[in-house]
Amino acid sequence: MTNTRTADAEATVAQIEELAAAGADVVRVAVPTPADTAALPAILARAGVPIVADVHFHFDRALEAIDAGVAKIRLNPGNIRDREQVRRVIARAAEAGVAIRVGVNEGSIVDRSDAARHEAELQRPLHELMVEKLATYLEAFEEAKFENLVLSAKSHDAVTCIEVNRLMARRWDRPLHLGVTHAGTPASGAIRSAAALGTLLAEGIGETLRISYAGDPVREVEAAVELLASLRLRKRRGIELIACPTCGRIQMDMAPVAEAIRAALSDVVEPVTVAVMGCVVNGPGEAEGADVAVCAGKGKALLYRRGHKVRTLKADEIVPAVVAEVRQAAAEMRTSEE
Ligand code: SF4
Known part of the structure; x- marks a missing residue:
């Protein structure tokens, strides 16, 4: 209203x-x-x-x-x-x-x-x-x-x-x-x-x-x-962000990283799932189910695409690398729908 x-x-x-x-x-x-x-x-x-x-x-x-x-x-x-x-x-x-x-x-x-x-x-x-x-x-x-x-x-x-x-x-x-x-x-x-x-x-x-x-x-x-x-009553518009809620096992503060990724991808309308995880305990598991995932370790992070490791990132590379990977996944979704 x-x-x-x-x-x-x-x-x-x-x-x-x-x-x-x-x-x-x-x-x-x-x-x-x-x-x-x-x-x-x-x-x-x-x-x-x-x-x-x-x-x-x-x-x-x-x-x-x-x-x-x-x-x-x-x-x-x-x-x-x-x-x-x-x-x-x-x-x-x-x-x-x-x-x-x-x-x-x-x-x-x-x-x-x-x-x-x-x-x-x-x-x-x-x-x-x-x-x-x-x-x-x-x-x-x-x-x-x-x-x-x-x-x-x-x-x-x-x-x-x-x-x-x-x-x-x-x-x-x-x-x-x-x-x-x-x-x-x-x-x-x-x-x-x-x-x-x-x-x-x-x-x-x-x-x-x-x-x-x-x-x-x-x-x-x-x-x-x-x-x-x-509730799966409507197709999601835009990315679905699965973010680390943080706990004692956290290796890197991922809250600002998740927020920066969300803000940078606000124009994406495709339902790309993105996991931003703070450690390697649950990270790889979440990465398997996500289109794009990043799991933090000490001072670095692993980037995944549909469960497969893509490469290791330095801390300052995480946001641009995830954003680029999500944009590519979104472009592929658009192509497959055409
Ligand atoms: S991803 Fe790791 S640090 Fe984040 S809540 Fe899960 S177990 Fe804790």
Whole structure:
């Protein structure tokens, strides 16, 4: 999801391009104001991926986004509660062939206008309450026989995310969008998202996903691609780095070496596996399974190509030699695919 002001079409298109280059197949933009939906035609004309408009408080933004030609809109039942307004959005989306994601968030399902009911709801398991709210909201879609639907239910809590999505998958045969909302900083957010989304994806639950945390959205996409590639649900884009985590047997500090190799190869899109190992204990074993590997000894290192020793390197030769070897392996992969 972009974090630019959508009304700034230039900045938004630039960020959509960055996200797509990082691996995003679909990009969501927020449209809280008329100026944001007014910018959509200019954005859609240049976006290379389908665009989803995230509609919050006003159903007019949904109608405007549909008219602009977005691929999908996201409605939050906690924010647009008027049934008649929802019916109008459904009718317009059906006419235009636009998909709707109905996405509930833990924070917006509670109706605090009725204190007694609110108190009773707080006693219920949260995942059951979220599914119940979603089911009530979906009545308008069922009445209209609107089928172009995606559902989501997000919480900041990983276990709640797992429980609510399992329940939704049992109850509805519809595409589910996965995410942990307000997951926090990159360090905690990536782990919390991987715990929840990885569990669900491994169970075959989920069609689209967003990893979300504070900071650069490109990092969110990179984390999502890494998660999908780790579960073999998507081909890895770029090198897979197997790096020595360091221990008492280390012969050379390989952390800066691994980082320098990763940075120098950020433009490589082929899935070359690269092992950067700190000693000869596990190094040769990892080297066997990697396309390119380097195992450090005292002041020098052994370079391997698909398990075969290529040559011995001095410490200052390691990074350029590995980079050259990986580029050659990537070129061979490209040739074999052509
Ligand atoms: S590669 Fe060697 S130094 Fe690095 S963690 Fe493994 S055993 Fe330890």
